[in-house]
Amino acid sequence: MLLGVNIDHIATLRQARKGIEPDPVFAAFAAHNGGADSIVVHLREDRRHIQDRDVVILRKVVKLKLNLEMSVAEEIVGIACKVKPDQATLVPERRQEVTTEGGLDVAANPARIKKAVDKLRASGIEVSLFIDPEKKQLDAASKTGAGMIELHTGRYSGARNKTEENRFLGELAGASKYAAKKKLQVFAGHGLNYQNVRRICAIPEIEELNIGHAIISRAVFAGLEKAVKEMKGIINSR
Numbered sequence: 001m002l003l004g005v006n007i008d009h010i011a012t013l014r015q016a017r018k019g020i021e022p023d024p025v026f027a028a029f030a031a032h033n034g035g036a037d038s039i040v041v042h043l044r045e046d047r048r049h050i051q052d053r054d055v056v057i058l059r060k061v062v063k064l065k066l067n068l069e070m071s072v073a074e075e076i077v078g079i080a081c082k083v084k085p086d087q088a089t090l091v092p093e094r095r096q097e098v099t100t101e102g103g104l105d106v107a108a109n110p111a112r113i114k115k116a117v118d119k120l121r122a123s124g125i126e127v128s129l130f131i132d133p134e135k136k137q138l139d140a141a142s143k144t145g146a147g148m149i150e151l152h153t154g155r156y157s158g159a160r161n162k163t164e165e166n167r168f169l170g171e172l173a174g175a176s177k178y179a180a181k182k183k184l185q186v187f188a189g190h191g192l193n194y195q196n197v198r199r200i201c202a203i204p205e206i207e208e209l210n211i212g213h214a215i216i217s218r219a220v221f222a223g224l225e226k227a228v229k230e231m232k233g234i235i236n237s238r
Contacts, residue, residue, distance in 0.1 A: 006212025157191025
């Protein structure tokens with residue numbers, strides 16, 4: 001199982017002062033040294049953390065897979081087609097949200113999402129759709145031309161007790177198996193941390209986990225390279 005490290009919160013800290021430090025580019029190097037398999041950044045329409053400049057420089061210097069999380073807005077799709085990350089992950093986006101609150105509703109917007117997928121793939125970019133672990137979303141995703149999906153693990157991560165955790169883990173396991181039958185690569189992420197990630201690692205169809213907040217939080221005390229190594233160690237010990 002691979003680990004994608006989201007470095008958005010490095011940019012969040014920088015933007016608090018509108019300065020130049022800390023630089024997400026150096027965070028990408030530290031994550032690489034810690035064993036990350038890919039670097040993940042989200043270029044939001046409101047540019048609250050990652051900036052256009054970050055994506056351009058990361059594309060030039062990152063030797064790992066660069067995964068650009070993004071909305072289906074035409075402006076952002078156009079930027080992605082110019083920068084050409086290795087992968088684009090289409091996510092829902094609302095200005096008032098603190099973080100992404102749910103999966104992309106592919107079933108309700110198939111034409112718009114397929115248009116974005118087609119444009120990105122025509123530019124040589126692999127496309128993943130960030131969706132809830134629901135059959136209707138998986139069915140819709142399989143018709144867009146995207147070869148990958150990232151299952152939203154927020155319900156599992158936010159479970160209030162063991163009963164809820166077991167139920168939501170079962171949802172993810174079932175969705176992963178269903179997606180694999182539809183020939184979709186399966187990734188997962190959102191809210192995963194050093195405690196709850198172990199059970200997700202037991203789902204055989206999931207190929208990659210994308211984790212940001214927990215790793216950056218741990219890095220405040222341990223350093224980013226060590227924080228990534230610790231998370232990678234948990235994943236590898238499954």
